[in-house]
Amino acid sequence: MIAHLPILQVIIPLMAAPICLMLKRAQLVWLFSLIASGLAFAISILLLQQVMTSGVISYELGGWQAPWGIEYRIDKLNAFLLLIVSGISTVVLFAAQTSIEKEIPKNKHVYFYILYLLSLTGMLGIVATGDAFNVFVFLEISSLSAYALIAMGKNRQALWASYQYLIMGTIGATFILIGIGLIYQMTGTLNMYDLSQRLPEVAQTRTVFAAFAFVIVGVCLKLAMFPLHLWLPNAYAYAPSIVTAFFAATATKVAVYLLIRFTFSVFGLSFSFTTVPLQTLFMALGLIGIFAASTSAIYQRNVKHLFAYSSIAQIGYMIVGFSLSTVTGLTATLLHLFNHALMKGAIFLALAAVIYRVGNIELNNLRGLGRQMPLTMAAIVIGGLSLIGVPLTVGFVSKWYLLMALIEQGWWPVAVLILLGSMLAVVYVWRIVEAAYFKAPLDNSSPVKEAPMSFLIPIWTLIIANIYFGIDTRLSVQVAEAAAQSLFGVSL
């Protein structure tokens, strides 16, 4: 079975989804989904080990040789991503049962788990595949389930946010489809590895340039990169809390992966960064994104909104690292992918716990919670410190690598700007600390209890990971560095 791990990675959550429909009882379905997601996580660990020791794994679906059939191609980069996505999914799912109890009507719980599994399947499929069109298909699986999941939010704004996301997401996916069509037209192949071999021959054509532009814009729409981020804040803020925790930690990561995959592996380093002025463009957009989104975050009253804007800002850091097109820069981006997933997973899960107890998530509702829900609020604070980049947290590690990468290239002013951007994070994290610890609770609010264990366990698992990987950086740095190097070495 070891040889079939790449496909099992995707097929296990996929097959689990329709089986859930037959199980009917919500509790059973939850347990079953948790097992499926856990299995996917275990497989991703095995895959990562296998890739780190013995290199790229290629799996030919249907037994048809690529490029005629579809190929799964697992290298260090996507093994790393598979680990992040399935890991976060499992941890978040652990808290799902308690959280949706109060946020989603009972008769829809089974559908919720099915859509959750499908969304997970979609993301894993996007990451694992080595075929450009297959990316589109799985992108749509993850997007469609995402629209439905977001629309399950309690308020009517969730519907509107989901609709807007659907429009933007479909435009993005169609752009990607156009881009894939154009490169297919120039090369005659859809296999990513084959594309990377055949594209240099036609790299100077106007068609390939247009294809590149369409793919990049499409991916950036999904990525919510500034200025294409408008759909994200409301979608995150009004979705059910569990959905927010899951997506904030994984969905944008998958989009970043696609960006890296297409620029570095498919179109190739020399095309993406020499023929096209991607470096300056992305550096500028990344920086503007950091400042614009962090500033907006400061002015938000809804804490979910606040952290949604912070997510857009964090994407900016990843984009800056990516735009350097150096090994260190890319390592920083990959590290930040991993670290940001840990931080935002923990923070949004903690917010879910607050919503579970308090019912609302305006800044005012946090008043006095520092005493009433000490463990949950402590988790938000540690997560916030990590967002700022305080030493001993994972946030410090990725910022450190980003600064090193910038200084290595002599981009001093940008390094200073990055530090200034972190100061803005201090401001919005402080607003939460202030509300939770230094303000008396509102008179009319009734005291609440600490969150139940089903929240605290996953939250603190992620927080401990936040601290552990902030101190012992060997594992994450080693994998990220190896993945970055492999992208710069031979293509794919």
Added chain:
Amino acid sequence: MLMDLFNHWVVITLMMSGLYIVIAHGNLIKKIVGLSVFQTSVFIFYISMAKVDGGTAPILADDIVQYSNPLPHVLILTAIVVGIATTALGLSLVVRIKEAYGSIEEESIQQQDNQQQDNNAHAKRKQEEEA
């Protein structure tokens, strides 16, 4: 030269009219119609690149030497299904939005949302003052 590219240009015009509807129109159903037009035009683009002059449908028969390319056909079959899936989901969102907001015009929905936010903010400020 121009005649050879003419087909492509018409198809691009079609795609862009779809995209235009999505962006410029405020009616939610019209937007979904726009998406449909946009996607269908992309399908036309794919299918026209599969055509080979003098070719026939890719179903094997004895006396035929030239077939059109089957691969784009397969891709578009998949894409059509994806398209209808998106349309169905989008439309069900529209139904729910109509029920929740009483309108399917972007402007009016946005207005209601902003108003609600303002009201909330107002209530909050009062609360704070009292506290």
Added chain:
Amino acid sequence: MIDIILLTLLVVVAIAIIRMKDLFAVVMLLGIYGLLSASFFVAMDAVDVAFTEAAVGAGISTLLMLVVIAMTGRKEKTNRHKPLPALCIVLITGGLLIYGTFDMPHFGAADAPIHQHVAPRYINDSMAEVGVPNIVTSVLASYRAFDTFGEVVVIFTAGIGVLTLLSVARRKEDAEKISSINDSMHEQHLVIRIVAKMLIPFIFLFALYVQFHGDFGPGGGFQAGVIFAAAIILYAMLFGLNTARKVINQTFIQLIAAVGVLLYGSVGIVSLMNDGNFFNYNVLASDPIAGQHLGILLIEWGVGCTVASVMMIIFFSFAGRLELHQHNERVKNQESS
């Protein structure tokens, strides 16, 4: 020549869609747009795609939109707020695409890269490797079976998504009240009902034909599923939702939708068990070609099941919602009078 005429017509329809304010007309035009593009696909030799587009673009999506318009009203508000930025975006995107066309292989050129690299193997060897005359079917169901699996999952996802958004848990007495009004409404169209009753078995038969004939001509699980669902939808429209609901149990079709996905997937899992890669049909039987045939037959059934049941789920969800709306309005009217 015919393709230029069709393209021109498409442009005319697209412009009409932009300009029309009456959503009913817009939806009808969209149906025409689908039908015209289906005709264009025939001119481009893509018969399978044409079949699907006609069923989906001109059929199902038009129907769904009509149901929605019945709930939301058919007038688009006249103020178009932002034509200028939209025009800018469209011009830039379109300009970029046109810029891209200058280095494109010419329309219909046989020496274009796509006809040289991957496709020749499908055309030359699929008969020996898969043993099915319709090349589209062999690529779809065997070479790229995983894409098609993804497609089935997309449809399944949409079905579940629509269910979460639209399914209504209603009280029993309400349901009875609604249905009593509903049944009386359908007694008038006697001729249509009798004709339809005679037609429906033939539509089922046609669906089965399309299901099995996909190996040899245009058709396959997806088209068959849509046609099958169309017959049920026709029945529901003429005899009332409740009668249709009695014939077709809602939980049952949800189950079938799941079974379709599972059937498709288990073909892959069985090939795993037989030491083949996922979806390697060669290992399903002692003879590779027989294995391919078996594999394709089974997955086409999986596609057919899921597509037919999801189409029904979607239709019943929308129509059920419409019924509820009409009922509520009637109650409101009664109260006010």
